[in-house]
Amino acid sequence: MPWFVERSEEIAPTRIRELMEQAVSEAKSRICPHPKRVLLLPPDITRMHSGAGRMTEILYEILHKECDVHVIPTLGQHEPHTPEQNRAMFGAIPNERIHAHHWIETVVPVGTVEADFVREATGGAADWAIPIELNSMLMKEPWDLIINVGHVVPHEVLGFANHNKNYFIGLAGKSTICASHIAAACCGIENNLGTLTTPLRACYNKAEQDYLGGLPDFYIQIVMARSADDRLVHTGIYVGDDLETYTLAARQSREQNIKVFEEPIPKVVCVMQEDEFVSTWVANKAIYRTRMVMADGGELVIIAPGLKRFGEQEEVDRLIRKYGYVGTARVMDLYRKNADLQDLAHAAAHLIHGSSEGRFKITYAPGHLSREEIEGVNFGYADLSETLRRYPPDRMKEGWNTSPGGEEVYFIPTPSAGLWSTRKKLYERPTGYEC
Structure with missing residues (x-):
């Protein structure tokens, strides 16, 4: 005790x-x-x-x-x-x-x-x-x-x-x-x-x-x-x-x-704080913590003003740029065939975790990465200034909000501090897991 x-x-x-x-x-x-x-x-x-x-x-x-x-x-x-x-x-x-x-x-x-x-x-x-x-x-x-x-x-x-x-x-x-x-x-x-x-x-x-x-x-x-x-x-x-x-x-x-929901959410907007999250290696927590509540065909928008790289080290950054967030089946196929992914197996795991498996769209609004860089790893790109005007974090509270343009979104200001899931996904666990 x-x-x-x-x-x-x-x-x-x-x-x-x-x-x-x-x-x-x-x-x-x-x-x-x-x-x-x-x-x-x-x-x-x-x-x-x-x-x-x-x-x-x-x-x-x-x-x-x-x-x-x-x-x-x-x-x-x-x-x-x-x-x-x-x-x-x-x-x-x-x-x-x-x-x-x-x-x-x-x-x-x-x-x-x-x-x-x-x-x-x-x-x-x-x-x-x-x-x-x-x-x-x-x-x-x-x-x-x-x-x-x-x-x-x-x-x-x-x-x-x-x-x-x-x-x-x-x-x-x-x-x-x-x-x-x-x-x-x-x-x-x-x-x-x-x-x-x-x-x-x-x-x-x-x-x-x-x-x-x-x-x-x-x-x-x-x-x-x-x-x-x-x-x-x-x-x-x-x-x-x-x-x-x-x-x-x-x-x-x-x-x-x-937070447990009865139904999945079609549109989620997250903010990853500028002084904490400078790589997708850590900013992808927005994906991890919301993926169990995202609706099929929905969109996750990640506002990341501090984002300037993908990996925490140069060699991992290079692997993420090379292979991208392309889903479990593709990453595991690449892992079995490529020595660089085998040498940095945690990077292969990260690529799996950061993919939506094609189930929903992930859109980043980064502070320091270009459209070409973001789209090159299989994410969608949004302009940061435009996204901040569309979804002003200082005018929204956690939960359901209506954006200035009249769009209904679910806003999460600190996704790394929690988990959002449907009841079905949270409680249907494999046998043997202590839930």
């Missing part, structure tokens, strides 16, 4: 500081009474709206006077933060205390989730082992206390972020990320979304049990929801060192972050 839980309609900022102090106090009594070296593992800037960066800053404020405190944003294969991004995300934490994870250069081998376990967990959809490579600073340096801070929200690979996602994606190496993501894609994104224990989550739980049992770590799990006045506020803080800490937070997220 969690060490403690705070749940309310809105957790005030002053109360969050008290909860961080309580978390540190509990850790001292349960893990290490006088920690000297502390590692903080928050999400990266693509979760800036979660407030996890401010919580990390508070933890640093509490601990740094008596401890040697370091921070590793759990980047996975995302681009390292600039100093400016570190300040935006983590406030007054000194930049030299924040260390960049690199999925190839800063990892060491830890173990393997064997193929037999993967095969059983995925029902045969994946039949390969998942090598476990993790950040070398995490695994090789001595730590008295490790604090994972994460936003629990519906997720396309693990059903719900967070918990040990911080390790096995956020601080993982290339072989782990690639083998994991293609396995999850083979299980089907719409089977994963909103599921408490996906096949890949079961594999990560196994890896944590087998290889990370000796870490002096615990989790701070954040749940957020929309308030009555349409603000994204903190509604749950779960603190503990076990799987139940995640599970209870995910159940609350399932209650608060999934």
